[in-house]
Amino acid sequence: MRRLIAFLLGALLAAPLAAQQAMPVIAVPPLATPSDKPTSGGQTTLGLAWSASQLIASDLRTTGEMMAFAPDRKDYYSYPEVTAPSYPKWRARGVKALLTGFVQARDDGRLTVGCYVYDVERGRELGRTGFVVAPEEWRRAAHKCSGLAYQSLTGAPGTFDTRVAYVARSGAGAAQVKRLAIMDSDGFEHSYLTEGGADVLTPRLSPNASRLAFVSYETGKPQIRLLDLATGEQRPLLPDNDAMTFAPRFSPDGNDLLFSMTAAGNTDIYLIGVGGGGPRRLTTSPGIDTSPSFSSDGSQIAFESDRSGSQQVYVMNSDGSNQRRISFGGGGFAAPEWSPDGKRIAFTRRGLEGMRIGTMAADGSDQRLLSSGPGDEGPQWAASSRELIFQRTDPAGGNALYRVTLSGGEPRRIVTPTPGSDPDWSGTRE
Amino acid sequence: MMRTFLTLACAALVLAPVPVVAQRGHIINRILPRRAAPPQPQLVGIDALRADFLARSGSDTVLFGGDSAILGVPARATLAAQAQWLRQNPQVVIRVEGHAAVSDTREHALAVGARRAEEVRDYLVLMGVPAYQVTAVSMGKERPSGVNARAVTILVR
Numbered sequence: 001m002r003r004l005i006a007f008l009l010g011a012l013l014a015a016p017l018a019a020q021q022a023m024p025v026i027a028v029p030p031l032a033t034p035s036d037k038p039t040s041g042g043q044t045t046l047g048l049a050w051s052a053s054q055l056i057a058s059d060l061r062t063t064g065e066m067m068a069f070a071p072d073r074k075d076y077y078s079y080p081e082v083t084a085p086s087y088p089k090w091r092a093r094g095v096k097a098l099l100t101g102f103v104q105a106r107d108d109g110r111l112t113v114g115c116y117v118y119d120v121e122r123g124r125e126l127g128r129t130g131f132v133v134a135p136e137e138w139r140r141a142a143h144k145c146s147g148l149a150y151q152s153l154t155g156a157p158g159t160f161d162t163r164v165a166y167v168a169r170s171g172a173g174a175a176q177v178k179r180l181a182i183m184d185s186d187g188f189e190h191s192y193l194t195e196g197g198a199d200v201l202t203p204r205l206s207p208n209a210s211r212l213a214f215v216s217y218e219t220g221k222p223q224i225r226l227l228d229l230a231t232g233e234q235r236p237l238l239p240d241n242d243a244m245t246f247a248p249r250f251s252p253d254g255n256d257l258l259f260s261m262t263a264a265g266n267t268d269i270y271l272i273g274v275g276g277g278g279p280r281r282l283t284t285s286p287g288i289d290t291s292p293s294f295s296s297d298g299s300q301i302a303f304e305s306d307r308s309g310s311q312q313v314y315v316m317n318s319d320g321s322n323q324r325r326i327s328f329g330g331g332g333f334a335a336p337e338w339s340p341d342g343k344r345i346a347f348t349r350r351g352l353e354g355m356r357i358g359t360m361a362a363d364g365s366d367q368r369l370l371s372s373g374p375g376d377e378g379p380q381w382a383a384s385s386r387e388l389i390f391q392r393t394d395p396a397g398g399n400a401l402y403r404v405t406l407s408g409g410e411p412r413r414i415v416t417p418t419p420g421s422d423p424d425w426s427g428t429r430e
Numbered sequence: 431m432m433r434t435f436l437t438l439a440c441a442a443l444v445l446a447p448v449p450v451v452a453q454r455g456h457i458i459n460r461i462l463p464r465r466a467a468p469p470q471p472q473l474v475g476i477d478a479l480r481a482d483f484l485a486r487s488g489s490d491t492v493l494f495g496g497d498s499a500i501l502g503v504p505a506r507a508t509l510a511a512q513a514q515w516l517r518q519n520p521q522v523v524i525r526v527e528g529h530a531a532v533s534d535t536r537e538h539a540l541a542v543g544a545r546r547a548e549e550v551r552d553y554l555v556l557m558g559v560p561a562y563q564v565t566a567v568s569m570g571k572e573r574p575s576g577v578n579a580r581a582v583t584i585l586v587r
Contacts, residue, residue: 221567244544247537262544288541334535348535377535
């Protein structure tokens with residue numbers, strides 16, 4: 001009980017009161033196992049059940065949107081109690097929701113992982129999910145359980161079984177080495193995708209995280225390349241083209257790519273099929289048109305243009321028609337990114353106080369800044385549409401990745417092996 | 431032609447009196463053959479070309495204001511001098527690197543750098559430099575230095 005109070009106190013201190021009052025509390029007691037069996041992953045099913053419940057509690061806590069009671073050994077429950085929780089016991093502890101589950105060894109060496117989420121106040125089940133996974137993939141199953149709990153409490157899809165691509169930087173100045181890196185959104189399964197021979201920028205994941213488009217200086221010029229994450233094969237987007245190309249973004253179905261190309265000093269937006277075909281030009285203004293981003297239904301494209309004199313956010317139909325400015329107000333608005341739920345557009349604002357990130361409604365109204373700057377840029381959406389990942393540059397030029405929730409609170413740093421920039425966040429994996 | 435060029439390269443890198451000494455040394459050598467000539471810096475290849483280019487153009491860098499790619503009077507004077515040198519050295523290939531401010535956003539910075547690099551390339555071509563000699567490249571905000579609103583002419587070979 002003392003530990004509980006200490007935890008509550010810590011949470012109270014960490015979050016603003018308004019957010020605190022609205023923040024649901026979920027208990028994650030240790031998952032059960034029908035019988036403790038060894039697995040090929042090194043741990044027994046009981047050990048994996050313990051690790052999985054810790055990971056679920058940690059996942060839910062990192063959202064900043066709910067309080068999750070960490071698993072406690074005194075809260076072990078029996079296998080039958082997975083589907084028949086003791087509501088009065090949890091009600092007495094003041095929790096709103098409860099996650100139970102089990103890890104069971106199968107005859108074929110794999111595991112069955114099941115999860116249930118309950119509304120403790122009303123005494124009813126909110127959802128259930130189950131998977132058969134290899135013992136080495138227990139983390140993904142736990143992330144899926146976290147997603148179930150998150151969706152049950154917020155109504156939005158979870159972002160736990162997702163990947164983050166970014167540019168890992170080592171060294172300084174002209175000798176700085178930039179490599180493409182990718183990791184699970186909790187920092188595990190980290191790997192480098194390029195060697196660092198050529199500078200790389202702005203990795204963008206296809207929606208199901210199977211492909212990566214990025215800018216490379218392989219040819220000496222900034223040009224977009226495509227990387228197949230399953231095979232590791234790379235190819236230039238426009239093999240026979242000498243022009244500078246950058247700002248790649250996949251369409252929601254992953255079949256098309258938006259990008260910018262500079263020709264005769266003029267940068268415009270183009271659309272091309274990933275499988276082939278020629279690029280189609282969508283903008284023709286004499287200014288810089290870049291950072292295109294599809295709406296979730298693919299019918300519209302947000303982009304930035306400095307045709308009015310400063311960088312502002314514009315929206316056009318996906319064929320390039322009906323171009324209209326939607327951002328107004330002090331400073332410039334750059335790098336728009338349409339949210340997966342289609343409701344809001346994230347942006348980087350350039351002003352006298354430096355660069356800050358924020359969001360606006362899809363029609364440009366209701367602007368809200370989410371970071372204090374002065375070196376914050378490049379927000380990318382989580383699959384939930386409730387959180388953003390972005391890059392912060394400190395005054396000394398150091399880079400780091402941060403995430404921030406739309407509901408408020410301070411941005412939190414994401415730990416990477418080396419300084420990181422240019423993050424992109426995938427959708428939920430199948 | 432080649433000798434003229436080498437003399438110029440020497441003039442560019444070492445103190446002005448040295449070529450005079452060299453000439454005198456040549457004469458002295460003729461009169462007193464046993465006396466060794468003073469050692470001369472051996473500048474050959476791309477380093478010599480770069481030194482000469484820098485000395486004769488005044489600068490390898492032109493500056494811009496804000497996010498603009500407009501070439502001011504000092505920039506045009508520098509580029510005119512660069513163009514004259516490039517016309518006289520048609521075998522040289524250059525790369526114009528356009529840079530943008532660190533305070534710019536990543537992708538806009540790439541576009542601004544591209545516009546600056548292409549503006550400089552186009553001006554050099556306007557001043558009579560064959561287009562095949564020049565490649566324009568944007569470095570965006572990836573190579574920050576004291577002044578980032580700049581374009582730098584780099585001799586590749």
